[in-house]
Amino acid sequence: VEFKVTILGVGAAVPTLQHHPSSQMVTIRNHSFLVDCGEGTQMQLLKYAFLKPSRIRAIFISHLHGDHVFGLIGMLHSFALQGRQDRIDIYGPSGLQQLIDVQMKVTGAQLPFPCVIHQIDCQTFQCIYEDSKVAVWSIPLRHRIETSGYLFREKQVARNIIPETIDQYQMAYQTIRAVKAGEDLVLPDKSVIPNKDLTTDPPAPRSFAYCSDTRYTETILPYIKEVDLLYHETTFCEDNQAKAEKTMHTTAKEAAILARKAEVGYLITGHYSSRYPKTEVFLKEALEEFDRVSLGEEGYTYSLEWKGKRVVKKVGPLEH
Ligand SMILES: [Zn+2]
Numbered sequence: 001v002e003f004k005v006t007i008l009g010v011g012a013a014v015p016t017l018q019h020h021p022s023s024q025m026v027t028i029r030n031h032s033f034l035v036d037c038g039e040g041t042q043m044q045l046l047k048y049a050f051l052k053p054s055r056i057r058a059i060f061i062s063h064l065h066g067d068h069v070f071g072l073i074g075m076l077h078s079f080a081l082q083g084r085q086d087r088i089d090i091y092g093p094s095g096l097q098q099l100i101d102v103q104m105k106v107t108g109a110q111l112p113f114p115c116v117i118h119q120i121d122c123q124t125f126q127c128i129y130e131d132s133k134v135a136v137w138s139i140p141l142r143h144r145i146e147t148s149g150y151l152f153r154e155k156q157v158a159r160n161i162i163p164e165t166i167d168q169y170q171m172a173y174q175t176i177r178a179v180k181a182g183e184d185l186v187l188p189d190k191s192v193i194p195n196k197d198l199t200t201d202p203p204a205p206r207s208f209a210y211c212s213d214t215r216y217t218e219t220i221l222p223y224i225k226e227v228d229l230l231y232h233e234t235t236f237c238e239d240n241q242a243k244a245e246k247t248m249h250t251t252a253k254e255a256a257i258l259a260r261k262a263e264v265g266y267l268i269t270g271h272y273s274s275r276y277p278k279t280e281v282f283l284k285e286a287l288e289e290f291d292r293v294s295l296g297e298e299g300y301t302y303s304l305e306w307k308g309k310r311v312v313k314k315v316g317p318l319e320h
Pocket residue numbers: 012013022065067068213271
């Protein structure tokens with residue numbers, strides 16, 4: 001059952017021909033979410049045709065700097081042209097409602113589908129979205145304007161039933177559901193078969209944290225503790241430490257230190273400053289602090305799978 005993150009953009013605010021500004025698609029058991037929506041995100045969604053934009057249920061905007069939000073109005077407008085009817089929910093800092101309203105009004109655009117804006121409190125770690133498959137939490141970040149990261153946590157799945165026991169005890173559908181939910185089995189003679197003899201543990205719920213843009217801050221450690229996948233911005237390398245502090249960004253070294261301290265499964269880098277023509281330097285610097293790092297690249301998908309233990313599979317854009 002899928003839990004995957006596809007990187008659509010890893011550039012920073014100054015445009016380059018190498019990168020697209022921030023955006024990612026998170027897909028959890030058929031429910032899709034967009035995180036940030038830099039300029040041209042809709043073109044990235046077209047380019048990576050294995051993604052299904054019509055399945056996007058909600059959009060999470062980290063902050064209102066243009067490289068994270070300038071693609072939103074264009075994409076919503078295109079959804080309208082494509083005949084979308086399903087409701088969409090958009091989460092982000094205060095100002096988001098005004099930004100959308102003004103652009104809709106002066107351009108005379110109208111959306112034929114419900115579009116509900118939720119302005120969130122960027123100072124608190126709290127659950128802001130929940131459905132049957134996933135819960136999403138806000139992560140307070142430190143940047144030049146109100147900024148929130150997002151934590152996606154899969155809901156606990158049902159226990160695995162041992163197939164032979166279904167025939168052995170002639171379980172009906174309702175009974176199978178109850179056993180998968182953790183109940184013991186009561187036989188007609190009132191004897192009880194404990195659940196542990198009927199089921200095996202399901203895989204632990206999977207998690208992904210998105211942290212961009214932000215100055216290095218250890219206050220996020222409890223929120224990102226042991227997540228399977230962490231995307232943390234690495235705008236600069238150590239050679240621009242002063243610049244990182246001044247503009248409230250993070251270096252590759254610092255992001256890797258956070259990943260190590262939070263004992264995350266895997267770190268993905270991104271939000272690369274245009275000062276660096278080659279991105280390998282970010283990987284090299286991060287690897288000095290933490291060994292499970294991957295260079296965030298447009299079009300690549302990180303899939304969290306269970307092979308007796310949690311593994312991360314990185315899939316290229318042409319491998320779908
Ligand atoms: Zn940015």
